[in-house]
Amino acid sequence: MSFGQGGPSWGPGDSGTPDWAALAEASAARSRRRKWLMIGGGALATAAVAAVVATAVITSGSGGASGSGKNASELPTPADLPAETSAPGPSFSSVAPPPPPDPKDYIADERKDTAPVTVDAFFPGRKLTMGDRVYAKGATARTTNCATATQGALGGILDGNGCDQVIRATYSKGGIALTVGLAVFGTESEARKAAQQASGGLASLSGSGVPTFCRAGAVCRRTANSYGRYAYFTVSGYTGGKNVTTSSKDVYAVGDDLTEFTFRQIRHRGEVQASAAAGLPTS
Known part of the structure; x- marks a missing residue:
């Protein structure tokens, strides 16, 4: 369907009645284009977020407090840590000091x-x-x-x-x-x-x-x-x-x-x- 300067064309014979089938087909085509545009934009946004997350994970795995270059899956879990340290604790003598002399x-x-x-x-x-x-x-x-x-x-x-x-x-x-x-x-x-x-x-x-x-x-x-x-x-x-x-x-x-x-x-x-x-x- 096309529109000229003199107004809309209503179909064969110019009977003055709109071509309803053509109008419906055109509207459906426009809806399909909008749907595909929305799906394509969402996919692009999802891909961008995934890229940012991946970058953050890689950055976190390559640094860390120890600088070991391990990623998150290679870091030690609490079960892997030692239960006790080797640092010596305080020691106390079991022998009491002598009392001060009685004047x-x-x-x-x-x-x-x-x-x-x-x-x-x-x-x-x-x-x-x-x-x-x-x-x-x-x-x-x-x-x-x-x-x-x-x-x-x-x-x-x-x-x-x-x-x-x-x-x-x-x-x-x-x-x-x-x-x-x-x-x-x-x-x-x-x-x-x-x-x-x-x-x-x-x-x-x-x-x-x-x-x-x-x-x-x-x-x-x-x-x-x-x-x-x-x-x-x-x-x-x-x-x-x-x-x-x-x-x-x-x-x-x-x-x-x-x-x-x-x-x-x-x-x-x-x-x-x-x-x-x-x-x-x-x-």
Whole structure:
């Protein structure tokens, strides 16, 4: 069928009626062409995608983290990997380290307590500070005749338990004076017995600015304690001769301070020797 400038041609005879068979054939032909064009375009698109995928697979197989050039089918599967590595694991000793030395062991027996026993080792300096309280140090003394540093029955008790020596030091503050005495024994048990059996008391030590005190019948406060192989005693009172009573809180405070200080000095002696035995730094 053809169309001229004068309008459509309707078929033989120009009867004015369209040639319906020719029109149907032409429409079918156009539909077939469109179908084949769509099929051909889809095939081309599928081929292009397949080419891209193939390129990606080849690229992945030729590189990889190891650079081995294997493709995906040649890479190891999880079943091919070793179950264990050869790297060594951490090791721990089954032997526990020895415990640190006990400082008290080094002041409980003269065989371990080998540091020098001197006045300055226990009562150093020219004054003593305890918190906000400052005590001036007076006279000091050291004797191997233990009984001469005592009054009453204490001398016989010290000698009976094997006392080796007595070190004394006096401190004063505000009209109150105190003498502390450190009796040295060979063992802890000897020192403990001497403190438990204490009777009488330590003889006060005057001099170096401190007048005679706690003599001639004056009532004073006396204490007795022990730690390690050391028994330590105090006698404290008023330098003016007034008697000490249970309400004399100032005298009790001085006695408590010096008793605590002496205990700390003995304990520190053990700590220093224990640290040295363990190879640790000492203060």
